[in-house]
Amino acid sequence: MKTLLVGEYRDGKLLGSTYELVAFAEKIGADSAMFLVGRESDLPQYNGILYFADILKYSEFNPTAHKQMLLEVVAKEQPEMIVFSHSSYGWDLAPRLALALKAAQVSEVIDFVDGNLVVPTCNSKLRRDVKSKTAQTVVTLQGGAFGLSGEPSGAPTLVKIETDATAQVEFAGYEAVEKGGVDLSKAEIIVSAGRGIGKPENIEMIANLAQALGGEYGASRPVVDAEWTEHNRQVGTTGQTVSPKLYIACGISGAIQHLVGMKKSEFVVAINTDRDAPIGEIADILAVADLKELVPALTEKIKSL
Amino acid sequence: MKILVCVKQVPDMESKFRVNDGGKWYDEADLALRMNEYDEYAVEQAVQLKEQVGEADVTILSIGSDRVKETMKKALAMGCDRGVHVVDDTSYAKDPFEIASIIAAFAKDHSFDMIFTGMQSQDRGSAQVGVLVAEILGMSSISTIVEFTFDNGQVTARRELEGGLKAIVKAKAPALMTCQLGLNTPRYPTLPNIMKAKKKELLSVEVATLLQVDAVQETTRMYFPEKKGGGIVLEGDVGNMVNEIINILKDKTGVLT
Numbered sequence: 001m002k003t004l005l006v007g008e009y010r011d012g013k014l015l016g017s018t019y020e021l022v023a024f025a026e027k028i029g030a031d032s033a034m035f036l037v038g039r040e041s042d043l044p045q046y047n048g049i050l051y052f053a054d055i056l057k058y059s060e061f062n063p064t065a066h067k068q069m070l071l072e073v074v075a076k077e078q079p080e081m082i083v084f085s086h087s088s089y090g091w092d093l094a095p096r097l098a099l100a101l102k103a104a105q106v107s108e109v110i111d112f113v114d115g116n117l118v119v120p121t122c123n124s125k126l127r128r129d130v131k132s133k134t135a136q137t138v139v140t141l142q143g144g145a146f147g148l149s150g151e152p153s154g155a156p157t158l159v160k161i162e163t164d165a166t167a168q169v170e171f172a173g174y175e176a177v178e179k180g181g182v183d184l185s186k187a188e189i190i191v192s193a194g195r196g197i198g199k200p201e202n203i204e205m206i207a208n209l210a211q212a213l214g215g216e217y218g219a220s221r222p223v224v225d226a227e228w229t230e231h232n233r234q235v236g237t238t239g240q241t242v243s244p245k246l247y248i249a250c251g252i253s254g255a256i257q258h259l260v261g262m263k264k265s266e267f268v269v270a271i272n273t274d275r276d277a278p279i280g281e282i283a284d285i286l287a288v289a290d291l292k293e294l295v296p297a298l299t300e301k302i303k304s305l
Numbered sequence: 306m307k308i309l310v311c312v313k314q315v316p317d318m319e320s321k322f323r324v325n326d327g328g329k330w331y332d333e334a335d336l337a338l339r340m341n342e343y344d345e346y347a348v349e350q351a352v353q354l355k356e357q358v359g360e361a362d363v364t365i366l367s368i369g370s371d372r373v374k375e376t377m378k379k380a381l382a383m384g385c386d387r388g389v390h391v392v393d394d395t396s397y398a399k400d401p402f403e404i405a406s407i408i409a410a411f412a413k414d415h416s417f418d419m420i421f422t423g424m425q426s427q428d429r430g431s432a433q434v435g436v437l438v439a440e441i442l443g444m445s446s447i448s449t450i451v452e453f454t455f456d457n458g459q460v461t462a463r464r465e466l467e468g469g470l471k472a473i474v475k476a477k478a479p480a481l482m483t484c485q486l487g488l489n490t491p492r493y494p495t496l497p498n499i500m501k502a503k504k505k506e507l508l509s510v511e512v513a514t515l516l517q518v519d520a521v522q523e524t525t526r527m528y529f530p531e532k533k534g535g536g537i538v539l540e541g542d543v544g545n546m547v548n549e550i551i552n553i554l555k556d557k558t559g560v561l562t
Contacts, residue, residue, distance in 0.1 A: 010466065010467075010470070011470060060472075061464070061472050061474060086432075087467060088448075088449055088464060088465065088466045088467060088472075091424075091425075091432040091433075091436075091448065091449070092436065092448040092449070092464075094433075095401075095432075095433040095436040095437045095440065096436060096440050098402075098433075098437075099402075099437055099440045099441065100440075102521075103521070104400070104402070104521035104522040105401070105402075105431070105433055105522075106522060107401075107430065107431040107432055107433060108430060108431075108432075116525060116526075119430075120430070120530075121331075121428060121429060121430065121527065122316070122318060122322060122331065122427070122428050122430075123318040123427060123430075124530070125318070125322055125529070126322055126324070126331065126527055126528065126529060126530070127527070127528055127529070127530050128329075128524045128526070128527050129524065129525045129526040129527075129528075130522055130523070130524055130525065131522065131523055131525050132521065132522050133519075133520065133521050133522055133523065134521050134522075137522075168445045168476070169445050169446075169447060169474050169475065169476040169480075170474065170475040170476070171472060171473070171474055172461075172473040172474065172475055173472075173473055174466075174470055174471065174472055174473070175463060175470070175471040175472075175473060176470070188560070189560055213560065221486060221487070222486070224487070225486050225487035231469070234469075237467050237468075238465055238466075238467060238468070238469060239469060240469075245558055245559065245560055246554070246558050246560045253318065253319070266558065267554075267557060267558045269550060269554075274319055275538070275540075276321065276322075280536060280538070281530070281532070281536075282536075283536045284536050284537065284553075284557070285536060285537050285538075285539060285550060285553060286536050286537070286538045286539070287539045287540075287546050287550060288538065288539065288540045289539075289540075289543055289546060290543075293543045294543050294546060294547070297543055297544065297547045298547050298550060298551075301547045301548075301551060302551070302561070305551070305561065
């Protein structure tokens with residue numbers, strides 16, 4: 001099989017997820033070429049042809065131009081699979097390319113078994129095996145699902161590409177990350193609140209347990225979206241990535257976007273009423289309980305030690 | 306101004322799922338159903354846009370069996386003006402390309418100025434339909450928005466990227482937005498608005514009149530992930546649980562020493 005890997009560049013940096021695409025091609029035993037809109041001074045370590053366009057000319061977000069150049073490369077390389085990361089870049093561009101190619105797109109692939117693409121469904125509670133019916137297939141890979149066994153190496157053979165396609169939308173720059181507040185990345189103990197806390201007043205309960213343990217408190221996305229606490233406490237893809245010695249997830253179901261942010265924790269305790277919650281998959285202890293009872297009881301006991 | 310919002314009815318993700326007899330989708334029996342969470346933000350943004358511009362008509366579209374009308378009524382109670390129910394008892398088996406083609410076939414003759422969709426559904430989670438609809442219609446689209454402003458036909462949106470970064474993207478109407486969680490604060494329908502919604506137009510369209518394409522992919526099997534195990538599951542009395550957790554933490558981590 002032949003694959004075309006679509007590397008990713010953001011905010012002036014080549015993204016490490018680009019190597020997850022290489023790992024996927026290796027895993028399925030496919031040949032590959034790569035496409036990247038990036039900078040010539042910062043190319044991926046990769047042995048193969050790299051179809052390259054300058055990001056200063058084509059911008060980090062210009063789906064029309066990126067799609068047009070990809071179509072040219074696909075016509076030249078005739079890959080059976082075109083592989084993106086399931087990221088803000090990938091899930092935006094992949095459907096545009098898939099439609100132009102009249103190809104199936106299979107999103108958030110986590111495995112490839114017996115010719116089936118495996119994808120999570122229903123907040124990772126279920127899996128689906130999916131088969132494409134088209135000669136070419138566009139896939140996006142779940143972040144972290146594939147990894148290189150060693151360090152990336154090699155030097156690509158550059159083939160420069162261009163397009164005169166004009167942008168349909170205008171990329172007007174980035175808005176910087178909210179600065180200040182809590183740096184959870186250095187915390188050794190984190191107690192995090194999820195939607196299961198039920199109401200904003202219960203943040204205090206979570207903060208109290210964190211304090212009793214000498215740690216910080218964090219939150220999952222729904223808690224931040226509901227403005228029950230500030231964004232700089234959010235753990236996950238769009239928040240902070242943490243690696244504490246102890247992570248206590250209270251009422252957090254364990255959406256992949258959250259797991260990505262905390263799976264490097266050394267020890268994970270999950271408190272959840274749902275025994276099947278995906279957080280149980282990565283927890284060292286899953287306490288099936290109402291956090292509103294267990295958290296205060298645990299706090300009192302720890303204070304008394 | 307004409308606005309279209311697409312909504313999907315999905316199970317509550319806290320539900321206890323079972324795989325159906327065909328082995329390719331979940332069993333719908335006993336599931337609590339609700340509006341796809343992402344779509345609530347889409348509905349809210351459409352209604353806010355209507356309130357901003359004054360003269361606007363918001364159509365809500367949903368594909369599925371009769372049960373999706375419940376979800377459509379919620380959208381109407383939130384402030385949408387009319388509903389289009391695409392009647393399809395097997396919509397769950399359709400792939401994102403078919404679903405997008407159905408929506409685009411409906412939308413193409415209605416010259417909508419703005420279309421809002423969720424960025425993905427909570428059950429399938431393909432994150433394709435919105436962008437595909439726009440591409441089929443040849444319309445500009447911005448995905449995963451967390452901020453939206455509209456000024457005289459000019460959209461300025463913020464796309465949510467990873468690590469807290471946002472991209473500022475501008476587009477001219479007609480355009481399609483796929484909405485990310487946190488875009489706004491979806492309103493709760495008030496009782497008077499729920500009553501008013503009952504009188505709003507809810508048109509039914511047979512899916513066969515809109516579907517002119519074949520599926521490009523198929524689900525061959527649905528199943529539960531293998532439990533990787535390793536973790537200790539504690540159940541029962543909370544007092545005992547507290548002692549067990551503390552003993553394990555003392556034993557396995559350095560944090561309580």
